[in-house]
Amino acid sequence: xxxxxxxxxxxxxxxxxxxxxxxxxxxxxxxxxxxxxxxxxxxxxxxxxxxxxxxxxxxxxxxxxxxxxxxxxxxxxxxxxxxxxxxxxxxxxxxxxxxxxxxxxxxxxxxxxxxxxxxxxxxxxxxxxxxxxxxxxxxxxxxxxxxxxxxxxxxxxxxxxxxxxxxxxxxxxxxxxxxxxxxxxxxxxxxxxxxxxxxxxxxxxxxxxxxxxxxxxxxxxxxxxxxxxxxxxxxxxxxxxxxxxxxxxxxxxxxxxxxxxxxxxxxxxxxxxxxxxxxxxxxxxxxxxxxxxxxxxxxxxxxxxxxxxxxxxxxxxxxxxxxxxxxxxxxxxxxxxxxxxxxxxxxxxxxxxxxxxxxxxxxxxxxxxxxxxxxxxxxxxxx
Amino acid sequence: xxxxxxxxxxxxxxxxxxxxxxxxxxxxxxxxxxxxxxxxxxxxxxxxxxxxxxxxxxxxxxxxxxxxxxxxxxxxxxxxxxxxxxxxxxxxxxxxxxxxxxxxxxxxxxxxxxxxxxxxxxxxxxxxxxxxxxxxxxxxxxxxxxxxxxxxxxxxxxxxxxxxxxxxxxxxxxxxxxxxxxxxxxxxxxxxxxxxxxxxxxxxxxxxxxxxxxxxxxxxxxxxxxxxxxxxxxxxxxxxxxxxxxxxxxxxxxxxxxxxxxxxxxxxxxxxxxxxxxxxxxxxxxxxxxxxxxxxxxxxxxxxxxxxxxxxxxxxxxxxxxxxxxxxxxxxxxxxxxxxxxxxxxxxxxxxxxxxxxxxxxxxxxxxxxxxxxxxxxxxxxx
DNA sequence: CTGAAAGCGCTTACAG
DNA sequence: CTGAAAGCGCTTACAG
Numbered sequence: 001x002x003x004x005x006x007x008x009x010x011x012x013x014x015x016x017x018x019x020x021x022x023x024x025x026x027x028x029x030x031x032x033x034x035x036x037x038x039x040x041x042x043x044x045x046x047x048x049x050x051x052x053x054x055x056x057x058x059x060x061x062x063x064x065x066x067x068x069x070x071x072x073x074x075x076x077x078x079x080x081x082x083x084x085x086x087x088x089x090x091x092x093x094x095x096x097x098x099x100x101x102x103x104x105x106x107x108x109x110x111x112x113x114x115x116x117x118x119x120x121x122x123x124x125x126x127x128x129x130x131x132x133x134x135x136x137x138x139x140x141x142x143x144x145x146x147x148x149x150x151x152x153x154x155x156x157x158x159x160x161x162x163x164x165x166x167x168x169x170x171x172x173x174x175x176x177x178x179x180x181x182x183x184x185x186x187x188x189x190x191x192x193x194x195x196x197x198x199x200x201x202x203x204x205x206x207x208x209x210x211x212x213x214x215x216x217x218x219x220x221x222x223x224x225x226x227x228x229x230x231x232x233x234x235x236x237x238x239x240x241x242x243x244x245x246x247x248x249x250x251x252x253x254x255x256x257x258x259x260x261x262x263x264x265x266x267x268x269x270x271x272x273x274x275x276x277x278x279x280x281x282x283x284x285x286x287x288x289x290x291x292x293x294x295x296x297x298x299x300x301x302x303x304x305x306x307x308x309x310x311x312x313x314x315x316x317x318x319x320x321x322x323x324x325x326x327x328x329x330x331x332x333x334x335x336x337x338x339x340x341x342x343x344x345x346x347x348x349x350x351x352x353x354x355x356x357x358x359x360x361x362x363x364x365x366x367x368x369x370x371x372x373x374x375x376x377x378x379x380x381x382x383x
Numbered sequence: 384x385x386x387x388x389x390x391x392x393x394x395x396x397x398x399x400x401x402x403x404x405x406x407x408x409x410x411x412x413x414x415x416x417x418x419x420x421x422x423x424x425x426x427x428x429x430x431x432x433x434x435x436x437x438x439x440x441x442x443x444x445x446x447x448x449x450x451x452x453x454x455x456x457x458x459x460x461x462x463x464x465x466x467x468x469x470x471x472x473x474x475x476x477x478x479x480x481x482x483x484x485x486x487x488x489x490x491x492x493x494x495x496x497x498x499x500x501x502x503x504x505x506x507x508x509x510x511x512x513x514x515x516x517x518x519x520x521x522x523x524x525x526x527x528x529x530x531x532x533x534x535x536x537x538x539x540x541x542x543x544x545x546x547x548x549x550x551x552x553x554x555x556x557x558x559x560x561x562x563x564x565x566x567x568x569x570x571x572x573x574x575x576x577x578x579x580x581x582x583x584x585x586x587x588x589x590x591x592x593x594x595x596x597x598x599x600x601x602x603x604x605x606x607x608x609x610x611x612x613x614x615x616x617x618x619x620x621x622x623x624x625x626x627x628x629x630x631x632x633x634x635x636x637x638x639x640x641x642x643x644x645x646x647x648x649x650x651x652x653x654x655x656x657x658x659x660x661x662x663x664x665x666x667x668x669x670x671x672x673x674x675x676x677x678x679x680x681x682x683x684x685x686x687x688x689x690x691x692x693x694x695x696x697x698x699x700x701x702x703x704x705x706x707x708x709x710x711x712x713x714x715x716x717x718x719x720x721x722x723x724x725x726x727x728x729x730x731x732x733x734x735x736x737x738x739x740x741x742x743x744x745x746x747x748x749x750x751x752x753x754x755x756x757x758x759x760x761x762x763x764x765x766x
Numbered sequence: 767c768t769g770a771a772a773g774c775g776c777t778t779a780c781a782g
Numbered sequence: 783c784t785g786a787a788a789g790c791g792c793t794t795a796c797a798g
Contacts, residue, residue: 032530032531032532034775034776035775035776036775036776044784044785045784045785045786046775046776046777046785047777047778047784047785047786047787048783048784048785050776050777050778051777051778051784054777056778058783058784059783059784060783060784063783063784075530077527077530077531077532078531078775078776079468079531079532079774079775079776080531080532080533080776081464081467081468081473081532081533081774081775081776082468082774082775082776082777082790083775083776083777084464084776084790085462085464085465085468085774085775085776085777085789085790085791085792086775086776086777086778086789086790087776087777087778087790088790090464095512097493097496097497097500109492109493109496110480110492110493113480113492113512113514114480114514117480117512117513117514118514118516121516126511126513126533127511127512127513128509128510128511128512129496129500129510129511129512130500130509130510131496131497131500131501133501133504144460146415147415147458147460148415148460148461148462148463149415149460149462149463149464149791150463150464150509256694256697256698285695285697285698288698289697289698311639312668312695314639314668314672315639315668315671315672315698315699315700316698316699316700317698317699317700317701318700417791417792418791418792419791419792427768427769428768428769428770429769429791429792429793430768430769430770430771430793430794431767431768431769433792433793433794434768434793434794437793439794441767441768442767442768443767443768446767446768461791461792462790462791462792463792464790464791464792465774465790465791465792465793466791466792466793467774467792468773468774468775468776468790468791468792468793469773469774469791469792469793469794470774470792470793470794471774471793532775
């Protein structure tokens with residue numbers, strides 16, 4: 001071990017109170033000393049050492065101190081696998097990565113895992129990350145994870161309207177929490193942002209700017225979040241006394257390209273919308289591209305509001321107005337909930353609905369009909 | 384269990400060959416049947432059942448078939464914790480999330496985890512994700528994970544020039560792979576993209592467009608990747624016979640804001656650069672903002688090349704030219720390497736250097752001095 | 767080919 | 783206060 005590393009460690013150790021040399025004398029072997037070795041070293045029974053380390057009240061303070069010190073000196077770390085088998089708890093929770101997460105969920109996965117880790121860290125639990133190759137695979141995956149005893153609870157993201165994963169976990173009576181909700185969300189634990197309310201806010205805002213032809217660019221409705229947001233759009237359109245035009249609702253693939261395609265369709269209509277709300281920032285980026293490609297200016301000729309509040313939206317062209325989610329704490333909250341449920345809490349006592357807020361940047365503006373109409377008439381002239 | 388779920392499962396089961404009713408008769412209890420129960424059900428010894436399930440050659444085909452079928456019927460899943468304790472292998476690898484990953488590493492974490500999962504999936508290993516609260520915490524975290532026997536190997540990202548985590552794992556003689564490299568990278572396994580070569584390509588490209596005042600916007604040099612990319616810049620500047628101007632090298636925080644601040648400094652110089660290479664796309668987005676704020680047009684007045692190849696760069700203003708990394712397979716490769724090393728391979732036989740390629744979008748263009756000079760003289764007039 | 771037993775490294779009643 | 787023993791649910795030599 002080089003001097004530099006030792007410095008680092010000493011620094012570290014003095015900060016964490018581990019003692020001065022946690023792996024001195026043993027630094028050549030990766031396997032940590034076992035309880036048996038530690039007990040032999042101390043001339044005590046393994047049970048006694050175990051109880052001392054676990055702060056049992058029936059151990060004399062002197063012994064406890066001796067044991068602690070020897071454990072530090074020898075760098076003893078309990079073997080978690082053995083500990084868990086013995087105690088009958090995996091002390092681990094699992095996160096099932098959403099399918100296609102690389103493209104769909106990228107923006108929030110790192111943050112979610114970090115938050116989950118924080119919640120678990122307080123109790124020294126581990127986080128297992130699993131992913132399925134296909135939807136078919138996913139149920140089998142969950143079944144296996146649950147039954148193999150590797151985790152004490154599961155968290156899943158992006159539920160479908162009627163999600164078989166949720167029903168499977170309910171059937172198995174296995175602790176779980178959901179990042180999002182399904183259509184009937186009464187009897188399990190979830191953390192979600194109110195997408196319906198968010199789209200009411202977005203549409204109301206556009207109406208207040210004078211818009212009345214407002215379109216919705218959405219994702220496949222098998223996802224509950226896509227349905228929620230559409231519901232909010234519909235509700236607000238009705239509330240504001242506008243007529244719902246089915247052509248103004250465009251569902252596409254949940255990507256920037258999907259957003260672009262949907263927006264192209266909208267702009268090529270005889271009566272194009274003057275404002276568009278998009279189910280995600282990513283789709284909104286595609287919408288901006290389509291608008292620019294039509295020679296129109298987002299925020300002037302056509303307003304756009306996204307959903308997510310991605311930091312990156314600041315750099316879009318122009319900077320994207322969006323409904324920002326307070327998702328920094330989602331992972332933390334989900335982790336705390338799951339732990340509480342594993343401890344016996346009633347899942348339905350753990351349901352948390354957050355609100356998104358309007359983050360105005362540069363793509364929302366007052367109604368200007370002229371340019372959009374020009375675009376239509378010039379197309380007509382060409383025909 | 385509702386009819387809908389049963390349908391899903393039947394579909395699933397027929398596809399995966401599990402048999403028709405893997406948790407029939409047992410769907411009320413979350414704990415799976417144990418070997419003991421299964422053995423009793425079959426009137427066999429547990430050892431026999433275990434060997435049958437694990438395809439030992441000394442089990443009669445008839446018995447094996449009987450055991451298999453009963454296991455399917457009762458929904459038997461071996462308890463992994465027990466299995467691992469018994470076999471002495473955790474069948475799990477760990478990924479240490481980079482510090483501040485929510486801001487820094489977001490773009491690639493989901494993809495990396497997915498790839499890692501794919502590599503592990505072939506052998507039914509698990510993926511444990513750990514994260515540290517602080518750099519001090521990180522070493523303690525690794526030490527604990529290693530010694531607690533929870534994982535058989537570790538992967539870390541974004542190494543520092545002289546990374547104490549790597550030295551700790553080497554001291555412990557513990558299997559690990561690195562996503563990136565350190566200054567001396569001979570004796571361990573890594574997967575990296577050649578940042579030095581990438582910046583040579585980027586600078587050469589700008590020189591070929593006529594630029595000679597080319598600036599570098601970088602990240603703190605304690606990160607090896609930041610140093611590599613700077614080295615490439617320096618090398619190419621020299622190779623092209625340009626003089627290295629220390630003022631043209633700006634190191635800032637590794638965020639979009641950092642990129643913006645660094646670029647503001649560059650553009651406010653008496654002799655501003657006409658082209659900028661940035662250590663990441665994120666910093667480049669900040670550079671574009673600074674350029675636009677100076678009334679200049681990226682790609683015309685000032686060229687910018689980023690690094691990463693983020694999909695989002697398409698939506699920047701204007702779309703960002705970048706050195707794109709082939710990182711789709713990083714996780715997969717890293718996982719395969721680690722497994723091979725755990726199996727006994729020499730780590731130094733597993734070093735893989737990939738190349739980035741120039742992805743031209745709209746921010747690289749031929750030299751136009753006029754506008755940048757105007758900007759400078761108008762500032763001088765004001766003084 | 768199958769069974770009985772030991773062992774993986776812990777925890778936790780139960781004695782004393 | 784400490785020790786000896788049983789047990790968690792598997793795997794794997796070792797007998798027969």
